[in-house]
Amino acid sequence: MHKTANFHEGELQAQRLAHESDVASRNGANVADHIIRPALPFVRQQRMAYVGSVDAQGRVWASILIGEAGFLQPSDDAASLQIDLQKLARQVHDPLWENIEQDGRVGLLLLELQTRKRLKINGDAHIEDGRVVIRVTESVPICPRYIQRRVIDLPDASSQPMPAAVRQGEALEDAHRALLRSVDTFFLATAHATHGADCTHRGGPPGFVQVLDGDLLRIPDYNGNGMFNSAGNVLLDPRAGLVFPDYEQRRLLQLTGRAEMLWDQPDPAGVTGGTGRFWQFRTEAWRETALPEALHSAFVDASPFLPKGL
Structure with a gap:
């Protein structure tokens, strides 16, 4: 059945701080306790x-899964979802x-980059x-909004060998900082003790992720659906994870650390699109892995909603 979102205390506080409680209430009516049939x-x-x-x-981590069509299978009653590891x-x-x-x-986010669905x-x-x-x-x-359209292709994904190399550490390296300053897309994971984990998309013009010092990132927060799931989670538990895909170099950079939202900040250049909000994220650990050599990607176009401040 459909239900109105049962916002927890952190989400309600974030909605009040952003003066979007009414917007959140309206959009909360779209929440369901199952996968909606048309989807x-x-x-x-x-x-x-x-x-x-x-x-x-x-610690919270964000991950990216790549597979063959059909690797996600909803149950007949749409109350559960299976990921076929094969x-x-x-x-x-x-x-x-x-x-x-x-x-x-x-928390799963299904995002078809080429269509923005x-x-x-x-x-x-659990695994079984x-x-x-x-x-x-x-x-x-x-x-x-804020989704850059891309086509990403990995033929015969299940038969493609995933490179076994992994690098990890605590302090970001210069190559990581260069990647962070160039990206236009990343994914943010947060969690709540009883309401569960959450994963969401963050997009912007190249350079929208600022590296303020060695391990501190600052990122503008744009207008969205007003429910503030991520911001509400970190108000209660600041632990968060970010993953930055680098499809050109075929690598993933995963960060885990602590996040906070800065509210009502001066923004003379308009980089927040008028919200005056910024995320700050302090990296505590990172993991870098490779993607298959057969993976190909092509940039289509940028979101027409991107703020013009950068």
Whole structure:
């Protein structure tokens, strides 16, 4: 059945701080406790998914899954979702797999970059018989703005070898900072103790991610659907994860650390698009892994909603 979103205290506080409680209430009516029926064909045809999860130390990570169409299979009653691990180009060094064994909270974002169609699915997960089984607790369409259109292709994903190399550390390296300053897209994961994990998209013009010092990032927060799931989560638990895809160099940079939202900030250049809000994120650990050599990507166009301040 459909339900009005049961916002937790952090989300309600964030909505008040942004003066968007009425907007959140209206959009909260789109939340369901299952995958909505019209979205089922969209779910089945996806080849990518973006996932938030929590490790045994309570740190939050964001991950990217790439597979064959059909690797996501909703149940007949749309109350659960299965991820077929045999249809994935599975990166064994991704923290996601161990995290699910320790803590079942997951947040999925399905985002078709070439069409900007998107759907968020949150729930509780476990692994059985070569599949991740997710009991859906919340599903909702989200804001399509700020998405840069791309075509990403990985032929025969399940048969593509995932490079085994992994690098990890605590302090960011110069090559990481150069990547962060160049990106136009990343994904943000947060979590709440009882409302679960969440994963969302963040996009902007190249340079919208600022590296303020060695490990501190500052990112403008644009207008969205007003529900403030991510900001509400970090008001109560600042632990967060970011993943930055570099499709040209075929690598992923995953960061885990602590985030906060800065409210009502001066913005003379207009980089926030009028919100006056900025994210700050302090990196505590990073992990860099490679993507298959067969992966290809092509930039199509930038979102027409991007602020002009940068």
